[in-house]
């Protein structure tokens with residue numbers, strides 16, 4: 001359940017045209033239906049952390065606890081979209097990310113909020129996963145820093161096999177279209193574009209799209 005805020009003004013400023021009241025009502029219905037059915041379905045909260053919602057993290061834990069949700073995964077924005085050949089239609093998104101992402105000056109306050117959130121999560125019995133606030137001093141010695149293009153499929157509705165969901169659209173990076181021939185999925189998965197992308201990701205010169213990715217830098 002994606003919840004990027006604990007109050008309507010903050011949530012609805014991020015998720016434009018959404019209704020916080022409706023989302024919370026539906027969360028309640030989902031959890032009620034689960035419990036009435038005696039189901040073991042696990043419901044997890046996911047929050048994209050930004051400057052505008054950082055201070056709502058403790059309140060979000062309380063809100064989830066009140067709705068019998070026992071896990072919260074907090075993520076940073078996935079990319080600063082810093083690649084030089086960024087398609088023009090991403091420029092407004094990059095500007096939004098630049099304004100929304102935690103700045104270096106926010107990190108000390110974020111650390112304080114994280115400490116409060118960890119303590120509260122312990123009290124409430126919520127499993128809380130927080131992102132790193134700073135890049136690791138040294139990257140892992142063993143490349144690659146991201147396993148996604150080896151381990152998971154991401155295919156768009158138009159049939160484009162992308163390296164991962166962070167890429168979002170095929171004009172940033174693609175392994176090709178799986179609808180191009182009957183064995184398209186297998187062909188694209190093992191094709192030159194995929195192998196070349198993986199090879200560069202495993203080396204010290206990753207593809208441009210990875211260079212500004214939070215997963216690559218270990219801060220996702």
Ligand code: SF4
Pocket residue numbers: 146147148149163164165166167201209210213214215216
């Ligand atoms: S490092 Fe590259 S392949 Fe991995 S998630 Fe980021 S953009 Fe995708």
